[in-house]
Amino acid sequence: EISGREFERAAMVVPFEIEGIRDRFIAQLDLGSEGSVLYENGLKNYFDSYPWLRAKIDSSRSVYFDENRVYEFKDIVLKMGSSYVWHRNTYVMVGFGDEVPKDSVGSMVPKHIGTIGRDLFRDNILILDYPGKRLCMVDALGDDQLRQFDTLDISIEVVGGIKMPIKLGDELHYVMFDTGSSIFPLLMADSLEWSRVADLTSNDIDTLLIHSWGRLIPIPGAPVKNDVSISVADKNVSDKIRVYYWPIQGEFFREENLLGIMGNVFFLNDVVMIDFKNNRLGILRRKT
Known part of the structure; x- marks a missing residue:
């Protein structure tokens, strides 16, 4: 329910993984967004367990994404289904998102920590099966x-x-x-x-x-x-x-x-x- 009106489907959410971390994550699929972003608040309790994750954030280079400051996330590998995507054009949005509790780090409960933009599908074909609640990406x-x-x-x-x-x-x-x-x-x-x-x-x-x-x-x-x-x-x-x-x-x-x-x-x-x-x-x- 939003402002008193019922909506059966309020967002399109997709599962993904970060290579090297066993937890399951979810993100909103937002093809209106050129860039994919992960949320700093959702990631910060992972930094102690995965120091290499913090090291991939380049805080010396910041830009603004719809009035929110973002840092570049270097050499991060995201996995969606059976497809690995090595992607430099991924960012961390500073001070954004819900914090993942420390006692949830390592659990298999999906955590919403980002937005997947259309940059992830560049030079590919994306198929959205709305009734089946599935998507796939193919070369041709x-x-x-x-x-x-x-x-x-x-x-x-x-x-x-x-x-x-x-x-x-x-x-x-x-x-x-x-x-x-x-x-x-x-x-x-x-x-x-x-x-x-x-x-x-x-x-x-x-x-x-x-x-x-x-x-x-x-x-x-x-x-x-x-x-x-x-x-x-x-x-x-x-x-x-x-x-x-x-x-x-x-x-x-x-x-x-x-x-x-x-x-x-x-x-x-x-x-x-x-x-x-x-x-x-x-x-x-x-x-x-």
Whole structure:
């Protein structure tokens, strides 16, 4: 429950391991984030048992990630399933996250200590099986496998993220596909566009208080107006969604020519393929 409204799926969480540590960890899968980050508060009680872990943090080089200071995490090896990923572009977010109690270090209870961004899947194909609650990463798909997907062209950018097309009526727009925005079908960054689409005369208007990288942000939402159609991959989804207004980062979305952010809600019954090599997104056709 968030701000009095029930949500069946509030986040997409994936298991992972850090090579050299037997504990099990989990992280939010956030394809809206360019970088993967681990949380300092979640790691600090591991430093005494694993001094090499602290030694991999380069505190001489700090940058800011959405207003939070991060250090580079050097030569860390993360394991997801049977795939090992050696990854230099991993960071530690300073003073962030929940502390893992000392008596939990060494236990097999999963600990939430990070966020997995899209950098981990660069030059690969990511397949998200929403109904089956599974994901996999592959180097390539065969022609017969690709033909099972309805695909659309997207662009994948360092700053702008995964940009995919949607239609408002006959107007073509682009949104950032963001698995980190699980509860939101569509977050619109322009208040005028939002008021053009949202039915602000409805009795079903709410405001959700959302935690975003340490900040609490009020997000107003409403149903779509009856005379407005929203289409994703040629499917009209207007009657299935609410539209919300994202009151921050408006300049960023204008510069990136983005209408806003699209979360997981559209795809909860689908298998989705994101081809980071060839800039395309596919939805597996359902068998009839």
